[in-house]
Amino acid sequence: MDRQDDTSHGTEDDRPPLGVGMVGYAFMGAAHAQAWRTAGRVFDLPLRPVMTAVAGRDPAGVRAAARRQGWRSVETDWRALVARPDVDVVDICTPGESHAEIALAALAAGKHVLCEKPLANSVAEARAMAGAAASAAVRGVRSMVGFNYRRTPALALARRMVAEGRLGALRHVRAQYLQDWIVDPEFPLVWRLRREQAGSGALGDLGAHIVDLAQYLAGERLTGVSAVTETFVRERPLPAAAGAPAAGGGGARGPVTVDDAALFTGRFAGGALASFEATRFANGRKNALRIELNGERGSLAFDLERLNELHFHDGCEPAATAGFRRILVTEPEHPYLEAWWPAGHVLGYEHTFVHQIRDLVHAIAAGDEPSPSFADGLQVQLVLAAVEESAARGSTWTPVPAQLGAAAR
Known part of the structure; x- marks a missing residue:
């Protein structure tokens, strides 16, 4: 273990501490670290997050990340991090291949767990994790999946409006998540393109997000x-x-073992029809997540590239004045906005992770089950598995089994 001095300063804080240990420190790790640093400085949390330790296999890399991100100490073995008595929450930001092993060990050790999406690389792993989480919950140990887009204020408002009946019975849900980062055929064979590490390609990386969002917003499972x-x-x-030269260098090549794109239709328990598109080959699209819900009384539409806006059509208005209107989701009455800036001062992508930490800490302090739970993560995994099975069988209609009460919440 390589400990570092804590350089944080401030007035005395008598809230009970919540020691945080994070495994992984790259893209998602950096986003989570910023959220742990920020949440308690913006929201009035019942517990005081303490960034105790970060774990990574590369000693130099993890030390540099700890300095940059604000961790007090480092570990080069995640097992040592899980075993530490000053770690209360284990935050898993690693590739999917290690999610199950780390989460199961952390829950067995009595640690609360935040695990990045997708929950696991297979239904079997996700089912084991959901079962372990349910058993741990009896002992007061909490767990949550990191579907951060649920914490976008505009989408949280959309969920509220659906739950209030503003759309009436749902008819359609259509969702897209479009990126273009591997359009170049000479882009290297990184871990996200290997099934043994990532589980699946665009389906698990992007499709998991829009499947979870669709079920969350609809309040129903596929x-x-x-x-x-x-x-x-x-x-x-x-x-x-x-051992190969950089991309385009003409060296050794390896097989891509995951999907580049997935396209599928679905049906919700209440009868609504759904369509989904997830691809890394939408040339010119960098992070284009869009979702629209059409109901008997109205419609809602959201675009991540304009993430402070929600578009709403009230189908009960007179035709002469009806139409989609833009709601700028920055009012203090909107979800999460009571702690941020004056109305009109917009938020960004990183704030979704801050809101995620806010909700997790409140759930831990209150002894409540966080949402999305590991059971919800399992439900998403069941949908992804059904998509792969359907595609392998020539687009045959494939049921999604309901397991462990995993309906979206």
Whole structure:
């Protein structure tokens, strides 16, 4: 263990401490670390998050990340982090291949767990994690999946409006998540393109988000799907770390073992029809998540590239004046906005992670089950597995089994 001095300063804080240990420190780790640093400085939390330790296999890399992100100490073995008595919460920000092992060990050790999405790389792993979480909850140990887009104020408002009946019975849900970061066929074979590490490709990375959002907003689970998937570039250059030159260097290549794109339709328990598109080959689209819900009384539409806005059509208004109107979701009455800036001063992507920490800490302090739970994460995994099964069987309609009470909440 390599401890570092705590350089934080401030007035005395008599709130009970909540020691946080994070495993992984790259893209998601950096986002989570910023949220742990920020949440208690913005929201009045019942517990005081303490950034106790971060774990990573590369000693130099994890020490640099600790200095940059604000962790008090480092570990080079996640097992040592889980075993520490000053760690109360284990935050898992690693590739999917290690989610189950770390989460199961942390829950067995009595640690609360925040695990990045998708919950696992397989239904079997997700089912084991959900079962362990349910058993741990009896002992007061809490767990949550990191579907951060639920914490976008505009989408939280959309969920509130659906729950209030503003759309009436749902008819359609359509969702897209479009990126273009692997359009270049010479982009290297990184871990996200290997099934043994990532579990799946665009389906698990992007599709998991829109499946969770669709079920969350609808308040219902998907009961069946019909799907097609495609891998457009089937071999790529090995990364330099694997002994190959940089992308485009003409060195050794390896097989891409995940999907590049997934397209599927579905049906909700209440009868609404759904369509989903997840791809990393939408040239020109960087992080384009869009979702629209159409109901008997109105519609809601959201675009992540305009994440402070929600578009609402009230179908009960007179036709002469009816139409989609923009709601700027920055009012203090809107979800999460009571702690931020004056109306009109917009928030960004990183705030969704701050809100995630806010909700988790409140749940831990109150002894409540956080949402989305590991059971909700399992429900998403069941949908993803049904999509893969349908695609493998020529787009055959494939039921999504309901397991462990995993309906979306």
